[in-house]
Structure formats: C-alpha cells, structure tokens
Amino acid sequence: MSSRPESGKRSLRSDAWYAGEDRNAYIHRAWMRRGVPGSAFEGRPQIAIANTASDLTPCNSHLGEVAKSVRDGVYEAGGIPLELPVVSLGETLVRPTAMLWRNMAAMATEEMLRANPIDGVVLLGGCDKTIPALLMAAASVDLPAVVVPGGPMLTGTFRGTPLGCGTDVWRLSEEVRAGTLSQEDFLTSESATIRSRGHCNTMGTASTMGLLAEALGMVIPGVAGTPAPDSRLLESAHATGRLAVELVAADRRPSEVLTRGSFHNAVVALAAIGGSTNAVVHLLAIAGRLGVELTLEDIDRIGADVPLLVDLQPAGRFLMEDLHRAGGLLAVLREVRDLLDPTAITIDGRPLVDHLETARIWDREVIRTRDEPLLVEGGIAVLRGNLAPQGAVIKPAAASPHLLQHRGRAVVFDSIEDFHARVDDPDLEIDADSVMVLRGCGPRGYPGMPEVANLPLPTKLLRLGVRDVVRICDGRMSGTAYGTVVLHVAPEAAAGGPLALVRTGDWIELDVPGRRLSLEVPDAELAARVPSEATTAAYAAPRRGWERLYVDHVLQADTGADLDFLVGGSGDQVSRESH
Secondary structure, eight states, X not given: OOOSOOTTOOOOTTHHHHSSSSHHHHHHHHHHHTTOOGGGGSSOOEEEEEEOOOTXXXXXXXXHHHHHHHHHHHHHTTOEEEEEEOOOOOTTTOSSOGXXXXXXXXXXXXXXXXXXXXXXXXXXXXXXXXXXXXXHHHHHHOOSEEEEEOOBOOOEEETTEEEOTTHHHHHHHHHHHHTSSOHHHHHHTHHHHOOSSSBXXXXXHHHHHHHHHHHTTOSOTTOTXXXXXXXXXXXXXXXXXXXXXXXXXXXXXXXXXXXXXHHHHHHHHHHHHTOOTHHHHHHHHHHHHHTOOOOHHHHHHHXXXXXXXXXXXXXXXXXXHHHHHHTHHHHHHHHTGGGSOTTOBOTTSSBGGGGGTTOOOSOTTTBOOTTSOSBSOOSOEEEEETTEEEEEEEOGGGSOGGGSEEEEEEEEESSHHHHXXXXXXXXXXXXXXXXXXEOSOSTTTTTSOOBOOSOOOOHHHHTTTOOOOEEEESSBOOTTOOSSEEEEEESOGXXXXXXXXXXXXXXXXXXXXXXXXXXXXXXXXXXXXXXXXXXXXXXXXXXXXXXXXXXXXXXXXGGTSOBGGGSSOOOSOOOSOOO
C-alpha cells in the first residue's frame, strides 16, 4: 500500500482505508461516521493529534486545551482532526524512572500512527520524555509531522524570591540537611514552587527539548518556550493545525527536515542555551531513528566553541518566562548565526536561518550578546579514558570551575540504596577532595538510567560549608540540577564497564579541558579485578514484561539508549487488511 501520491494525481494515505465501495471501505467509514458527514472522507487529510495529556503527567495536563486549538486550525484548513491519546510519562511521579518507558512510548506511538488511517500528525508534548518519544516515533514512521511544545510554567515566588522548580528543590533540600533552613520553611515553599500549568521553568530537560525541537526544525519558529498559560500558545496551536494540513499537501516529512544539518543546529542551540545533558541521549536516539550519523564526538566538537548566552537556572539566574520576554530562542540563535548550518530547513520549508532576521534581544541580562557571553564555551563536554571507554558527559556550565581539573580518592556506592544507607554515616571516610562514585544506574543496571547522578552531599560535608564535589555515575541527572557531575558513563557497570571495578580509595583524575576521565589503576591490576558480590547482586533482580524486553535489548548511553531493534525507521506502509 503506497502512501506517496501518484504522478499527476493527488491521493491520501487514508484513501487506502476510506476510498471505494467495497465492504472494507464501508466498514471503515461507517464506524467513523457517528455524526460526521460523508465529505469528511472525500479527499480531506486526516490529521492525528498525538496528545500526551494526563492528570498523572501534571506538566502536560493542559494539553487537552491546546488540542482544541489544534483541532480548530485543522478544520479551518480543510482537514479532519482526530485526537489520539498516546503514552504519557510524568517525570516527577513514575517509578523507577520515566526513562525506562521512553522507548516504549515511542514504539507505541509509532505503531498507532502507522496502523491508523492518518495522513499527518501534530505532536503535543512537554514533560521531559514526551517530546523525545514523540520525535522518535515521528522519525520512524515518517508521516508529515509537527510539534507543539506545551510550554513552561510561570515563575513562582517564595518570600519575594523567584523559585526555579527542580533547581531550587535541590538547593533548598541541601540547606535543610546542612541545618541552614528549617524543615517548616522548606515545606512552606512547596505550595509556591508550581505557580501554573506547564513544565519546569528552569533550563531542565523539558525546556531544553522544547527549544531543541524548534532548533531541529520541527516546531513553527518562535513558538517553543511560550509559557503554558500564555494565550499565544493557543494561537500558535491553531496555526500548527493549519500547517499540518499544508504539510500533507506538500508531502513534507520528518526525514526532509531532520537532516544532519538540523542536528548540527540543535547542538549549537544546546550549548548556547545551557541545555540539559539529557538532550545528548535524546538527540542520539532521534538521529538513530533516521539513520543520521551523530556521535558523542560530534556533540563535543560542534558545541565546543559555542558561547553560553542564556543566563538561566541552573547555570544562571533567570527562568523560562524571562527567556520568552527577552526574545526567546530565535534571538539566541541570531547571535550565533554564523555557527549554524544554513541549509537546514524548518517545518515550513524555509531555512532556519531565514527566521532570524527580525529576532531581537529585549533584555541583555537574560540573553547575552556574543561579545559578552555568560561563558565563552557552553557546550557539553565528552570525556573518555579507561573509566569511560565509550564516553561520558559533563555540563561545565553547571559545574564548579575549581573542580573541572581534579584528582581525588573514590568513595564508591554500589547502588542508590547503598548510597542512601551510608551517605550520612558519620564514619563515612570522605572529604571535599573525594570523588563520589555511584554505579548500577545505567540503562540495564537500574534499569532505565534514572536521574540520580547529582548525589546529595554527605551531611558532614554540608555542615563544613562544602556544596560541591566531583560525582561520577552511569546514570543521568535532572536538567534542573547542578554540580560537577560526570554522567552517562559508558559502558555502564551492569554491561561490564570499568565502573564496576572501581574500589573505594582508588585515585581518579578528572580533566574536563583535556576531555579525560582516568582511573589510576594499572591495566594488569584492573584486568584481574572482578565486580564485588554487592555490585553483581544489585543487577540481578528478576525481570518480566516491558522491563525484561528493555534490559535484553537496550543500547548504551553513547548511542542514545534506544532498543537495538528500534534503530532506524520502518516507514508508514501497512501491507495487510484487517477484515
């Protein structure tokens, strides 16, 4: 069943279901009528609205309202809108980690788009894993698609001070443990942290991926970063519904937009905005679905000379509402236009760089100029060495400058449970120069690669005024978090990586400028070591269902932690009839 129009004749993919006078066409139309006129099936594009709204994904709970505006735009342009609820993942609630189900959400969405009489799709996401999962699905099925990011929440305040959700949770909770903030005051701030609908208002993963979806070309330029309660988001959703119909007519598909040049631009944007390290895993996974060559080395190389221009938490002071009023992503990209790939197009068919002409910075405290950056180099640094043969990443903008070159003795924790049991033990041998090592948190080992790498510091250090030490982990950390944290160590401990062999007391050297992460143990001694019983036991939990499938097939972080059988796309064709 071909989905491409025949030469000289306009056809729709949905015609394979609805066109004709046979029994199957009758069944398809009849069950979809329910008050819908017959003209709905006569050459009108069927546009799915893949909606990740859920009360259990609070950051996306407003997307039902956004979907209504998309519907209006689709109708206005002559299409038929069809809301399609898809798997939703709430970062703050699901256990053990939302990342365990990113690939499942992508696979389920891909399959439903392929299986149904759909000509194009509008993707509604917001919370951390929802936009990556939707883009992975769209890349694999390759139907005309466009994204509407749900947008960040408005800034909340507590006692006159703005609160960055996520970032200030980590900060305030550490102050409680240090004894500088009362438990009562900490809990009182809870009701002020989340002021409105929308996702995190710091430059966490949700904000980062919304902005990068635009940098990739999959969002109408200028829309990403619009606050969730802002009426202009609904206006943009309406326009996106109209555009979805136009995409079908033009047969413009993700594979035409998501090129190597688009990923180049996304990496430039990632560095310039000080985006989340989680974006590295997601960009690699999306590229893998398209067959676009993208490696950790590309991310390091492209981002290395890009200045950090956005003064936003956790790397800076302001919040997403400030970025929007200051000019948004387009104003940022205008400052680094010479670093962008001029051939990469956006979903409207025009090059991304063409949309930068009228962009302006309206607040130079929030968005810095190229001449006065927050940091000269804002990119994600990729580290290699005998502790991370396949790579690890660190976000220098969120780290302590004095720790970017550091040598210290390892304090090793075999699991997050082991960490919680011992971190505040007054007899724990640790000081400000120590390197905290947490293993068993990679894609297989946890499973799912949780956001636990930004380990809380031991109380004994906090009370001495220490607020950062080097931390190393095969898991991830929240994009809202900060600190000198080495992440995504590959191979992970559970996949036989050297991290499984580190012992407390080993010397570790971190050299971010030199891009090195080294365990100072002779090769012969390291080869003779075996993982401890505690380490092995931490990975031996019985598996069933999706978790078993995931553990058996998940790839390592350096290639995006997708499932091995999902890499690449399968297109939109379905060859068999259902009746």
